[in-house]
Amino acid sequence: MSTITQLIHSIPVDPQTGAIAVPIYQTSTFVQEAPGVNKGYDYARTNNPTRETLEKIVAQLEDGATGIAFSSGLAAIDAILKLLQYGDEIVAVDDIYGGAFRLFNKVYQKFGIKVTYVDTSDVQAVFNAITPKTKLIWLETPTNPTLKISDIAAIAKIAAANKCLFCVDNTFASPVLQQPLNLGADIVIHSATKYLGGHSDLIAGVVVTRTPELGAEIKFYQNACGAILSPFDSFLLIRGIETLHLRVRQHCSNAQVIAEYLAAHPLVDKVFYPGLKTHPGHEIAKRQSKGFGGIVSFTLKDDTQAAALAFVTSTQYFKLAESLGGIKSLLCHPAGMTHKSIPDETRRAAGVADSLIRLSVGLEEPADLLSDLDLAFHKIQQATGSVLSL
Ligand SMILES: *Cc1c(COP(=O)(O)O)cnc(C)c1O
Numbered sequence: 001m002s003t004i005t006q007l008i009h010s011i012p013v014d015p016q017t018g019a020i021a022v023p024i025y026q027t028s029t030f031v032q033e034a035p036g037v038n039k040g041y042d043y044a045r046t047n048n049p050t051r052e053t054l055e056k057i058v059a060q061l062e063d064g065a066t067g068i069a070f071s072s073g074l075a076a077i078d079a080i081l082k083l084l085q086y087g088d089e090i091v092a093v094d095d096i097y098g099g100a101f102r103l104f105n106k107v108y109q110k111f112g113i114k115v116t117y118v119d120t121s122d123v124q125a126v127f128n129a130i131t132p133k134t135k136l137i138w139l140e141t142p143t144n145p146t147l148k149i150s151d152i153a154a155i156a157k158i159a160a161a162n163k164c165l166f167c168v169d170n171t172f173a174s175p176v177l178q179q180p181l182n183l184g185a186d187i188v189i190h191s192a193t194k195y196l197g198g199h200s201d202l203i204a205g206v207v208v209t210r211t212p213e214l215g216a217e218i219k220f221y222q223n224a225c226g227a228i229l230s231p232f233d234s235f236l237l238i239r240g241i242e243t244l245h246l247r248v249r250q251h252c253s254n255a256q257v258i259a260e261y262l263a264a265h266p267l268v269d270k271v272f273y274p275g276l277k278t279h280p281g282h283e284i285a286k287r288q289s290k291g292f293g294g295i296v297s298f299t300l301k302d303d304t305q306a307a308a309l310a311f312v313t314s315t316q317y318f319k320l321a322e323s324l325g326g327i328k329s330l331l332c333h334p335a336g337m338t339h340k341s342i343p344d345e346t347r348r349a350a351g352v353a354d355s356l357i358r359l360s361v362g363l364e365e366p367a368d369l370l371s372d373l374d375l376a377f378h379k380i381q382q383a384t385g386s387v388l389s390l
Contacts, residue, residue, distance in 0.1 A: 003245075004245050006060075007057070007060065007061065007241075007242075007244075007245070008242065010056070010057060010060055011053070011057060011238060011242065012053065021235075021239075022050060022053050022054075022235055022238050023049070023050065024050050024231045024232055024234075024235045025044075025048055025049045025050045025231050026231050026232065027044060027048075027231075028043070028044050029042070029043055029044065030042055030043070030044075044228075044231075045223060045226055045228055046223050048228075048231055048234070050231040050234045050235055050238075051069050051228065051229055051231065051234040053234070053238065054067070054069050054206075054229070054234040054237055054238050054241075055067035055068060055069050055206075057238060057241055058190075058192075058196070058206045058208055058241070059208050061175040061208075061241070061244075062170070062175045062179055062180075062181055062188050062208035063175075063179050063181055063182055064181045064188065064208035064209055064210055064215075065209055065210060065211055065212040065214075065215050066208065066209045066211075066212055066214070066215020066216070066218075066219065067206060067207070067208050067215075068206065068207045068208075068209075068215065068218050068219050068222050069192075069204065069205070069206050069228070069229040069234060069237070070204070070205040070206065070207070070222065070227050070228065070229055071203065071204065071205070071227045071228060071229055071230070071233075072191070072193070072203045072204065072205050072227070073099075073171065073189065073190065073191025073192065073193055073194075073203075073204070073205035074099050074100070074103060074191075074205065075205050075227035076189045076190070076191075076205030076206060076207045077099075077100055077103060077169070077189055077205070078103060078225075078227070079207060079218050079221045079222060079225065079227070080136075080165075080167055080187060080189065080207065080218065081103070081104070081108050081113070081136075082221045082225070083135075083136070083165065083217060083218070083221075084108075084113055084135055084136060085135075086111060086112035086113075087112055087133060088112075088113055088114075088133060088134075088135040088136070089113070089114045089115070089116065089131060089133040089134045089135065089136075090104065090113065090114070090115045090116070090134070090135070090136045090137070090138055091115075091116050091118060091126060091129045091130060091134055091136075091137050091138070091164075092104065092115050092116070092117050092118075092137075092138035092139075093117070093118070093120040093138060093139050093140050093141075093143060093148075093150065094117040094118055094119050094120070094350065095119075095140070095143035095144070095146060095148050095350060095351070096117065096138070096140060096143070097140060097144055097169065097171075097191075098338055098339070100138070100169070114133070116129045119148075120139055120141070120148075120150040120155065121148050121149060121150050121151075121280070121281060123150075123151055123154045123155060123158070126155055126158055127158050130158065130162050130164070134162060134164050135164050135165060136164055136165045136166075136167060137155060137158070137159045137164055137165070137166045137167070138167055138169070139152065139155060139166070139167070139168045139169065139180075139185075140168070140169040140171070140172065141168070141172075141173070141178075141281075142172045142173065142274055142281070142285070142293060142295070143172075144172065144295070144358075145272075145295075145297045145334050145338075145352060145356060145358040146272050146297060146350075146351040146352065146356075147172075147272040147273060147274055147279070147281075147293075147295060147296075147297060148281060148351075149274055149279075149280075149281025149282075149284050149285045150281075150284075151284050151288070152168060152178075152180050152183040152184065152185060152288055153183045153184055153288065156183055156184025156185055157184065159184075159186070160184065165186045165187060165214075166184065166185045166186050166187070167185065167186065167187040167188070167189060168180035168185045168187070168188050168189075169188075169189050169190070169191075170188045170189070170190055171189075171190050171191045171194050171195070171325075172194075172293055172295060173289055173293055174190075174195040174196065174244065174248050174293075174325075175188075175244075176244055176245050176248040176249070176290065176291075177248060177252070177289045177290045177291045177292075177293060178288060178289040178290070181208065181209075181210045183288060185210070186209065186210050186211075186214060187207060187208070187209050187210070187214065187218075188207070188208045189205065189206065189207050189208075190205065190206045191204075191205055192204035192205055192206050192237055192240075193205075193323065193325070194323065194324050194325030194326075195244065195247070195248060195251075195294075195325040196237060196240060196241055196244060196325075197236065197237055197240040197325070197326075198240040198241075198243065198244065198247050198325060198326060198327060199236075199240055199326055199327055200323060200325075200326030200327075200328065201236060202233045202236050202237060202240075203233075204229050204233055204234075204237050205229075247327070247363060248291070248293075248294070249291070250363050251293070251294030251325075251361055251362070251363065252275070252291040252292055252293060252294060253366075254294070254361045254362070254363070254364075254366045254369065255273065255275065255292065255293065255294045255295065255296050255359075255361040256273075256275045256292065257366045257369075257370070258296055258359065258361055258366070258369060258370065258373070259271055259273035259275055259276055259296045260276070261370055261373070262296065262298045262373075263276060263278070265377065266301075267300060267301055267302070267377050267380070267381065268298050268299070268300060268301065269298075269299045269300060269301045269303065269355075270298060270299045270353075271296065271297075271298045272296070272297040272298065273292060273295075273296045273297075274289075274292040274293070275291075275292030275293075294324075294325070294360060294361045294362075295324060295358065295359065295360055295361070296358075296359045296361060297356055297357065297358045297359070298356070298357055298359075299353045299355045299356050299357075300355040300357075300380075302355065302380075303353055303354050303355040304354055304355060305333075305335055305336055305354045305355070307355055307380055307383075308333045308335070308336070308354065308355040308356070308357055309333060309336060310379065310380045310383045311357060311376050311377075311379075311380050312331055312332070312333045312357060314375065314376035314379040314380065315331060315372050315373065315375070315376045316372050316375070317329050317362075317364055317368060317369060317372040318330060318331040318359060318369070318372055318373070318376075319331070320332065320333075322337060322338060323360070324358075324360035325360060326360070326362065327362050327363045328362045328363075328364075329359065329360060329361055329362035329364060329369060329372075330359070330360040330362070331357060331358065331359050331360070332357070332358050333356070333357055333358075334347075334352050334356055334358060335347060335352060335353070335354050335355075335356060339352050
């Protein structure tokens with residue numbers, strides 16, 4: 001049986017009623033026959049049938065033992081950091097998601113956790129950063145917004161040799177393209193807000209562990225700290241996951257068309273997309289992933305915030321918004337939005353140029369997306385008086 005068929009049919013038909021869609025168990029508690037004697041559920045923070053169905057589906061998607069669903073991607077990350085103790089150290093990808101950076105540095109640092117950020121696309125740099133206190137390696141690949149690629153299997157070997165946990169934030173790739181647990185990672189997390197949900201209509205996070213023991217530890221923190229996903233959002237997320245394979249395939253093919261168009265455009269300086277042969281991580285991405293994803297970033301030859309601002313306010317189908325992974329195309333200007341609080345020099349050194357624009361390529365007809373971008377280029381050419389001909 002193919003994985004798609006398996007996934008679709010792992011979503012159970014309700015045994016009580018035959019309902020083909022997963023019922024939303026909107027309840028806080030469950031009636032018990034005697035103290036401690038129940039049907040497997042006692043209180044809905046601990047366990048809820050709708051959430052439990054979702055958790056089994058995501059475990060299967062990532063080929064792991066245990067799935068655990070949280071109220072946001074950051075709540076999922078937070079639960080993993082709770083595995084650590086005072087004095088422990090983390091080695092993390094330098095191009096890390098901004099919210100994870102804030103959580104590590106502004107919350108966990110004051111509890112005595114130290115984080116070292118390294119360029120994880122250089123495996124030797126990861127090796128060099130490990131100390132006897134390192135207990136966790138934290139990776140994103142591809143990264144945001146410059147789409148850097150790191151070798152998951154090579155970093156998994158370093159983690160195993162040094163007895164530290166290895167967690168991959170697999171939000172950008174999705175399990176359709178990349179299954180880090182099968183490459184040696186111990187834990188995968190997702191901001192399910194993005195591709196897993198896929199419709200820009202919910203905030204959610206999931207964790208999947210390779211072993212049931214690690215799953216039980218994280219489940220303990222889910223219940224002890226309480227950042228669970230609601231029954232309704234669990235239902236919505238299941239509904240999104242039902243079409244994940246189909247959506248991701250189309251996101252990838254649309255993004256490839258757009259990346260190639262941008263690479264040939266006279267007003268564009270650099271294009272960041274692992275599906276381009278010129279991308280430094282192309283070969284590793286090809287080896288460890290089934291596709292290159294739906295996110296494309298690029299810079300303008302006129303590398304100014306003004307030019308980028310003119311561009312991002314000129315598109316019709318690409319809507320200006322943070323977030324990614326939904327059916328509608330989005331674009332954002334990191335220097336003026338997600339990375340605004342970072343000092344200019346630090347931001348530029350991290351590869352986020354003044355004119356960098358990130359596209360989350362949606363599921364519209366690719367020809368319409370190309371003409372949308374074309375129109376925006378014409379507008380900025382008029383606005384900036386560029387002499388380059390189109
Ligand atoms: C959005 C995002 C997160 C945070 O997830 P939320 O659901 O917004 O809390 C974490 N990692 C990556 C890579 C993301 O894009």
